[in-house]
Amino acid sequence: MLVFTLRRLNLFVFTLFLLTVLSFSLSFMFPGDPLVNISGEVNPTPTRLAELAEIYSKDQGLISQYFTYIGNIFSGEFGVSMVTDLSLLDTILSLLPATIELSLVALFIAMVFGIPLGFIAAIKHRKNSDNVILSIAMVGYSLPVFWVGLMAIQLFSIELGWFPSAGQISPVYEIESRYGILIIDILLSESTYKWQAFSDATLHLILPASVVALAPATIFVRLARTAMLEVLETPYIRAAKAKGLSFAQVVYSHAIRNALIMIVRHIGLQFANLITIAMITEVIFSWPGIGRWLIESIYQRDYTAIQVGLLVLSSFIFVVHILSDFLYAALNPLARGKKYGS
Amino acid sequence: MKKTKQLFTLQRYFAGLVSAMTLLMAGCSNDEDVSLREKSIIYCSEGSPESFNPQTVTSGTTIDAIANQLYNRLITFNSEDNSIIPAIAKSWHVTRDGKKVTFYLRKDIRFHHTDYFTPTRNLNADDVLFSFNRILDPKNPYHQVVSGNFPYFQNVNFTGLVENIEKINDYTVRISLNYPDASFLAHLASTYSVILSKEYADQLSRTGDEKLIDQLPIGTGPYKFKEYRTGSLIRYYQHEHYWQKTNNATQVVFDITTNNSGRLAKLLAGECDIVAYPIAHKKIQEFPDVMLESVTALNVAYLGFNTAKPPFNDKKVRQAVAHAVNKQAIIDAVYFGRAEQAKSVLPQSSWAYDKTLTEHEYDPALARALLIDAGYPDGLTIDVWAMPVQRAYNPDALTMAKLIQSDLQQIGITVNIVSYEWVTFLRKLSRGEHQSVLLGWSADHPDPDNFFSPLLSCASAETGSNRAFWCNQAFDEILSEALSTTNPNQRKAFYRQAMAIVKDEIPLLPIAHSKRYQAKANYITGKSLDAFGGVNLSRVNKQIVGEQ
Numbered sequence: 001m002l003v004f005t006l007r008r009l010n011l012f013v014f015t016l017f018l019l020t021v022l023s024f025s026l027s028f029m030f031p032g033d034p035l036v037n038i039s040g041e042v043n044p045t046p047t048r049l050a051e052l053a054e055i056y057s058k059d060q061g062l063i064s065q066y067f068t069y070i071g072n073i074f075s076g077e078f079g080v081s082m083v084t085d086l087s088l089l090d091t092i093l094s095l096l097p098a099t100i101e102l103s104l105v106a107l108f109i110a111m112v113f114g115i116p117l118g119f120i121a122a123i124k125h126r127k128n129s130d131n132v133i134l135s136i137a138m139v140g141y142s143l144p145v146f147w148v149g150l151m152a153i154q155l156f157s158i159e160l161g162w163f164p165s166a167g168q169i170s171p172v173y174e175i176e177s178r179y180g181i182l183i184i185d186i187l188l189s190e191s192t193y194k195w196q197a198f199s200d201a202t203l204h205l206i207l208p209a210s211v212v213a214l215a216p217a218t219i220f221v222r223l224a225r226t227a228m229l230e231v232l233e234t235p236y237i238r239a240a241k242a243k244g245l246s247f248a249q250v251v252y253s254h255a256i257r258n259a260l261i262m263i264v265r266h267i268g269l270q271f272a273n274l275i276t277i278a279m280i281t282e283v284i285f286s287w288p289g290i291g292r293w294l295i296e297s298i299y300q301r302d303y304t305a306i307q308v309g310l311l312v313l314s315s316f317i318f319v320v321h322i323l324s325d326f327l328y329a330a331l332n333p334l335a336r337g338k339k340y341g342s
Numbered sequence: 343m344k345k346t347k348q349l350f351t352l353q354r355y356f357a358g359l360v361s362a363m364t365l366l367m368a369g370c371s372n373d374e375d376v377s378l379r380e381k382s383i384i385y386c387s388e389g390s391p392e393s394f395n396p397q398t399v400t401s402g403t404t405i406d407a408i409a410n411q412l413y414n415r416l417i418t419f420n421s422e423d424n425s426i427i428p429a430i431a432k433s434w435h436v437t438r439d440g441k442k443v444t445f446y447l448r449k450d451i452r453f454h455h456t457d458y459f460t461p462t463r464n465l466n467a468d469d470v471l472f473s474f475n476r477i478l479d480p481k482n483p484y485h486q487v488v489s490g491n492f493p494y495f496q497n498v499n500f501t502g503l504v505e506n507i508e509k510i511n512d513y514t515v516r517i518s519l520n521y522p523d524a525s526f527l528a529h530l531a532s533t534y535s536v537i538l539s540k541e542y543a544d545q546l547s548r549t550g551d552e553k554l555i556d557q558l559p560i561g562t563g564p565y566k567f568k569e570y571r572t573g574s575l576i577r578y579y580q581h582e583h584y585w586q587k588t589n590n591a592t593q594v595v596f597d598i599t600t601n602n603s604g605r606l607a608k609l610l611a612g613e614c615d616i617v618a619y620p621i622a623h624k625k626i627q628e629f630p631d632v633m634l635e636s637v638t639a640l641n642v643a644y645l646g647f648n649t650a651k652p653p654f655n656d657k658k659v660r661q662a663v664a665h666a667v668n669k670q671a672i673i674d675a676v677y678f679g680r681a682e683q684a685k686s687v688l689p690q691s692s693w694a695y696d697k698t699l700t701e702h703e704y705d706p707a708l709a710r711a712l713l714i715d716a717g718y719p720d721g722l723t724i725d726v727w728a729m730p731v732q733r734a735y736n737p738d739a740l741t742m743a744k745l746i747q748s749d750l751q752q753i754g755i756t757v758n759i760v761s762y763e764w765v766t767f768l769r770k771l772s773r774g775e776h777q778s779v780l781l782g783w784s785a786d787h788p789d790p791d792n793f794f795s796p797l798l799s800c801a802s803a804e805t806g807s808n809r810a811f812w813c814n815q816a817f818d819e820i821l822s823e824a825l826s827t828t829n830p831n832q833r834k835a836f837y838r839q840a841m842a843i844v845k846d847e848i849p850l851l852p853i854a855h856s857k858r859y860q861a862k863a864n865y866i867t868g869k870s871l872d873a874f875g876g877v878n879l880s881r882v883n884k885q886i887v888g889e890q
Contacts, residue, residue: 158611165607166613170384200379
């Protein structure tokens with residue numbers, strides 16, 4: 001396990017290094033003054049410009065400029081947005097939780113629906129239910145997310161009126177932000193209307209989270225089906241059957257657990273995909289998350305925000321990858337021998 | 343109501359479920375019977391405010407969000423007939439020479455009580471003096487915090503007009519003018535002339551936070567400021583000691599939704615109670631739960647002729663064009679039938695409007711005859727400039743220009759449509775490089791002078807807002823006489839003469855007065871939209887949905 005951990009940490013540090021190099025070089029690649037691009041201060045006075053040059057070590061070589069940049073990032077100095085003048089660190093800290101909330105709920109929905117369906121398909125291998133589930137999964141995977149999002153708003157918000165069409169919570173509720181995760185903030189709040197706010201926030205969450213969940217769910221269906229089929233073919237299942245256990249007993253006590261371990265590995269891999277889908281969904285549902293903010297920043301050519309946003313988002317995805325790798329290794333001792341991350 | 347009700351029912355169901363769980367777990371529930379949604383009004387607006395003080399801005403979006411919600415003026419306009427009615431001043435008196443105006447203030451007006459300011463006294467003359475001296479006195483520290491930038495007051499030459507403002511006693515204020523001006527009261531009634539709290543200003547001065555006066559507002563209006571999240575929402579609470587009757591909403595939220603279709607979706611899904619500038623009017627009318635409100639705004643779209651250059655220095659050519667333009671076709675194609683055909687620069691809703699006024703009938707044969715009479719039997723070629731941007735008074739100047747092009751083709755006039763980027767367009771226009779131009783005007787207040795002086799006076803021909811470069815001494819004299827009297831009937835007579843001159847001379851051809859739209863859920867009763875000066879949410883009520 002130690003070698004495994006060291007290797008993963010090594011991978012982590014190296015990838016972060018590449019990410020920061022990319023992010024750092026962006027300030028030179030974007031049009032305009034690199035100093036303005038990196039600090040986000042659009043119209044600095046000559047005095048301020050001199051100060052900025054010192055903060056970012058502009059009078060020294062590229063290498064030391066890079067290390068100053070790294071130092072600034074680790075001390076939380078992300079600069080300010082070129083459009084709003086607000087601190088990027090504060091902005092990201094207020095937006096990232098909303099994205100995490102959306103993605104986690106979507107991941108949960110995708111697993112709760114996708115994995116059991118995949119197992120059912122495997123158990124009913126080559127029967128009608130298998131075919132139906134696979135077809136639905138195929139269709140679900142092929143639909144573009146922006147289309148699904150707009151259709152969901154049209155049907156469930158406008159025609160049926162079941163769910164709200166935009167935002168994280170109705171603006172009438174005044175919830176003090178403590179941890180950024182809205183559901184937790186609501187539960188901690190002392191508002192008289194706490195439970196109304198909670199139900200409102202839940203209603204706001206269901207539609208976008210389901211839209212984000214659609215594509216990963218279809219992938220989980222296929223992963224779970226393949227995993228289960230593989231497990232059912234293994235010698236220990238045959239041995240269990242030979243012992244005289246019924247098929248149901250075999251599935252419950254042996255197959256599901258082992259198939260699940262194989263799926264855990266893929267959850268991490270799916271996460272990057274999930275975040276991409278979440279970014280598009282955030283735009284459609286006006287979800288106040290980091291994805292929508294990043295896409296808006298691209299529209300407005302807010303270079304500082306693009307640099308920092310990309311860095312934070314990709315590091316976040318990478319951290320989730322590593323964590324899921326560790327989880328898999330913890331569950332499956334055989335995996336610890338693998339030298340490279342997935 | 344079905345859908346909104348469903349949303350509410352679903353929420354109740356959730357709330358019920360959750361409360362039941364809590365009851366089991368904690369043994370108590372602090373949920374109230376009436377949901378917060380039912381006690382709040384959500385207005386989905388099209389943009390963010392620039393400031394929270396109307397004195398310092400002119401943008402319509404900002405005025406809509408703040409002016410009527412947070413503040414009161416000395417006097418205001420009646421939303422029915424646009425006449426001037428008392429507000430903070432319970433009455434006023436204008437001397438016979440029109441140079442001194444005395445205001446008698448109400449004694450029971452209280453300022454907002456918020457977490458950043460606690461008033462110790464009611465509104466009095468000091469507050470009125472402070473509010474206007476801020477604009478008039480360059481040495482006032484509050485004049486400096488916005489670098490003396492009070493755009494509306496500068497446009498109407500307020501400092502030139504007002505000689506001084508004095509306190510007679512705690513509840514009486516006298517304003518002396520350098521010269522009589524009948525539109526002066528209209529300036530004071532406009533949304534820009536709000537009354538601020540001097541006590542609050544003094545508190546801010548003590549800590550050197552003068553800038554906050556425009557960011558953390560204190561007023562006497564029906565709502566008080568609670569929070570503003572940039573680009574996201576503005577939250578107001580009810581002003582519990584408001585001096586007038588207001589609605590049943592405990593809070594008002596401006597949900598800033600810049601995306602047009604997003605605003606529509608929010609209205610249809612029941613997340614907004616009222617939305618500003620709705621799109622897809624036909625679609626809205628298909629839904630039984632929502633309705634479209636409109637008000638004829640005080641504006642005019644016109645075709646202006648440059649009377650300083652040929653061929654439009656010839657009155658007959660202008661008349662020929664006036665008779666050749668089919669205004670009804672323009673209203674149908676450009677405004678989708680949702681505008682009023684203009685007979686004069688003044689809209690019908692203005693009190694000085696002359697109902698007996700006739701317009702230049704659409705008559706191509708007469709137009710052709712006039713053109714031959716003017717000495718152009720073989721026709722001629724002209725330029726029509728079409729503005730490149732959308733405005734409330736003219737949503738599509740290019741289409742309008744194309745329609746005029748085909749109308750004029752019939753009488754033998756060939757039209758070149760010209761357009762530049764907006765800033766260039768305005769610059770070239772003020773230099774008089776055009777022959778004719780499609781443009782418009784939106785009034786700041788309902789005084790008829792606000793239409794005539796900026797558009798057609800000799801002075802404005804010099805400063806540039808008179809795009810016809812038309813200067814008529816007789817007309818100018820009528821305008822100044824109309825301003826020097828306060829008798830409405832006399833003024834009406836003067837403006838009738840003015841309109842007759844304009845109709846005869848046609849320096850510009852008025853085309854349309856467009857409407858302003860707002861869409862709302864049909865459980866909202868009351869009218870919040872004014873012809874000018876934005877929205878006033880204290881006049882609307884929300885019926886409790888569950889009981890319908």
